[in-house]
Amino acid sequence: MDDFERLRGRLFGIAYRMTGAATDAEEILQDAWLRWQDADRTAVRDPDAYLAKIVTNLSIKQLTSARARRELYVGEWLPEPVLTGRTEFDALEVVAQRDSVSFALLLLLERLTPAERAAYVLHEAFGYSHREVAELIGTTDANARQLLSRARKRVTADSRRQQAVDRAEWRELVDRFLAAAQSGEVEQLERLLAEDVVSTADGGGKVIAARNPVVGRIMVARYLIGTLQKFGAGFVLRFAEANGEPALVAEGPDGLMAVCFVEAGPQGVSDLRFVLNPDKLAFAGAQVSQIGRLSDLSW
Known part of the structure; x- marks a missing residue:
């Protein structure tokens, strides 16, 4: 299986959490796929990191552009929903991780800067280390830690603390x-x-x-x-x-x-x-x- 297809679920998950829009995530994956086709595969030592970096940076660019457009959006803006919980949606398996893709959390992530959101998504939802996050978003290890710390504080401060019902x-x-x-x-x-x-x-x-x-x-x-x-x-x-x-x-x-x-x-x-x-x-x-x-x- 091609590395891109093998990683499609993870890549979609990154783009979707970053943008809050499934349609934008699909466009990002299409752009990433085109770049992957043009890449010199012999020079790519780690396809996972290479593709994650492409998708992360495309997502940051898309999110920055989308925020400008949202200033003209009519009425309240909410993320795009994705259906989960069925075998037919196995391609979205990584999206269905309960805590990191809930609708409420996607709304909270809207309050972060694109860089903070990238650091939070990559570390909290996908388990990338601080060093890996820094490499994926093109910053220093220390700055990646600061971005994640600020993101955590803002998400925690804005979260409603209430007992969940089953x-x-x-x-x-x-x-x-x-x-x-x-x-x-x-x-x-x-x-x-x-x-x-x-x-x-x-x-x-x-x-x-x-x-x-x-x-x-x-x-x-x-x-x-x-x-x-x-x-x-x-x-x-x-x-x-x-x-x-x-x-x-x-x-x-x-x-x-x-x-x-x-x-x-x-x-x-x-x-x-x-x-x-x-x-x-x-x-x-x-x-x-x-x-x-x-x-x-x-x-």
Whole structure:
């Protein structure tokens, strides 16, 4: 097997964590593949490090450019989801490492500089040493350590410290949450929401979505019920796994319409993140096409 194909999962994992966009990661891999074809293989002593360096630097360049474009983005920006947890998605095995690719962590990584993000991703998700990180991003060992230290501090400081619920508890809570929302029982829904719950939707100006986060159990409950009453007949909700965690996917007549991440803790549902922008659902939609129908994702 060609070294590039052997490393494709790892390379995709680096690019995806770096950019938060599966479509960008695919473009980066295509660019890296072209460079690999043009490389003098006899001069490449370590293909793993060579290709990781190419992908890392392409990712840093892409992330720098993307941040400038995001200043013009319509509404809230969320990462692109990837479906995980099925044998059909084995190519994404490295992406499915639970802690290092969760949707919440991808959002936190957005607060890092490109260099900090590279140091964090390479060391924390892929186990590269400080010396190897320095070589991959083209800096000194000491600076790589500083980048990682700053990244860790920022990620830790911004992380919500809450007790995670297991999947059975999550499913039971979300089942009750959906039942209350679909029945229009505002007070019942409020009791399932944390006091400081936040609902964020990313429509990118291409579909109808709240352009600012909705905050607080009363506002979120009314917003969700109103949205379901207006658009609920146009889709079917199913349970699936995305980014290594349980999620909701919405299926419409033309396929995937949304991926929703529901974060819950002892106080109830604390965060709702809706990815609605069709461009950001393209990769997950292509994954669905691998299995033939969205209903097969249910669990």
